[in-house]
Amino acid sequence: MRRTSKLCAGLAALIVPATAVIMAVGVTPAGAAIGGSGPYPADYETSASLANHTIFRPQTLPSERLPIFVWGNGGCSANGLSQGNFLREIASHGFLAIANGAPNGSGSTTSQMLTQSIDWAVAENSRQGSKYYNKLDTTRIAAAGFSCGGLEAYAVSNDPRITTTGIFSSGLLNDADDYQLRRLTKPIAYFIGGPSDIAYPNAMDDWGKLPAGLPAFMGNLNVGHGGTYDQPNGGEFGRVAVLYLKWRLKGDTTAGANFVGANCGLCRSQWTVQQKNLTLDGPPPTTPPPTTPPPTTPPPTTPPPTTPPPGGTRTCTAVYSVQDQWNGGFVANVNVTAGSSALTGWRVTLNLPSGASVTSLWNGINSGASGTITVSNQSYNGRLAAGQSTSFGFQGTGNGSGATATCTGS
Secondary structure (H helix, E strand, O other): OOOOOOOOOOHHHHHOOOOOOOOOOOEEEOOOOOEOOOOOOEEEEEEOOEEEEEEEEEOOOOOOOEEEEEEEOHHHEOEOOOOHHHHHHHHOOOOEEEEEOEOOOOOEOOOHHHHHHHHHHHHHHHOOOOOOOOOEEEEEEEEEEEOHHHHHHHHHOOOOOOOEEEEEOOOOOOHHHOHHHHOOOOOEEEEEOOOOOOOHHHHHHHHHOOOOOOOEEEEEOOOOOOOOOOOHHHHHHHHHHHHHHHHHHHOOHHHHOOOOOOOOOHHHOOOEEEEEOOOOOOOOOOOOOOOOOOOOOOOOOOOOOOOOOOOOOOOEEEEEEEEEEEOOEEEEEEEEEEOOOOEOOEEEEEEOOOOOEEEEEEOOEEEOOEOEEEEEOOOOOOOEOOOOEEEEEEEEEOOOOOOEEEEEEO
16 A cells, blocks of 8 residues: 655646657757766757757767667656756766656646657757767667656656666555556666655655565665755766666676676665576676686486476466456456476467457567457566466556456477
8 A cells, every 4th residue: 555645746647748849950959058977078058959848968078989878857747957956966877868848847747758868868969960979879768757756757667678677765656556566667766865764654655565576675775755866966866876877778797787686786885685587797706717628528328317397287276367448448467376396388368359459568569459369477487396377467448357368388
């Protein structure tokens, strides 16, 4: 059960259609001081082709491609400088950071504005004549936000271009929105202001409802809801955000060691840390190879006896349930449970009611959208021990009542 809290004054803006108009291409440089602690002193600018946004970037673009970081402000504020110190710090470490809202703008933003930021960056990377032509890494994109902006990040986190999500002092306000958690398939990180943060109860509620197998990090720093964004270089929240982005968007495992394992860097600091399914990318550390190859045992003249496979058929069960139903649409969940033997994969056959169709699905890979469809496991939730369960969910049109599900294991 959630505690509804006053996370943002502009929550209603999340459902208001975006009004930004795509205009002629052009960029207006900013007059703000260059800053950030990274190797690329950063500034902000605006672009006529991305109305009502603020773009933070290294003043001199480096030779390396810049991953993309799109940001929703606290209170869903349309002032793109609301967390300016924080965003300038991120940009100075070799990222393109785009905030919703114009510099010193007024009013409220919407989640669609994060999608506009991604669309613009992808287009500029491929547009000859753009300063960003072939300068951006469009395969590495993070969506994040503070407080109400965190709700905006949740809303777009199922965009297939997004490779990680960051939730800063935020949490879903209503249980009816939990489908946004069930559809998460990419790594997520929470940076919360501790028990004194008004978002703390909702963030922890979200943490407990994340899909099984999803890589996730939870860090609490007891500074309250306001964080440290206004401090020089974004303070501690800026430092930790840069480390997380270096890991997730640049593959920096030294930075990643701050988040992974019982002895992680943040585990030995003032942060309170929780982890789920986290491993450093790349192969684990290895012992240096010997200078001479070790002796090998001659192969036997006859093949060794093989161990018979474990007994029992690889079976599984699938239980379908409708989580929410409204006029014209529904959200459903399917629990998959391994039988008496471990599984290396599973496949569920769904027979949907007449008129029902899948529009989006999370934690599984579907073939087909209506009638009889199949859903197979993702790479991270296919291996199940005997009796272990996982789940996938989907949103659909029509009436979800009456569907049947059967499971096949492998």
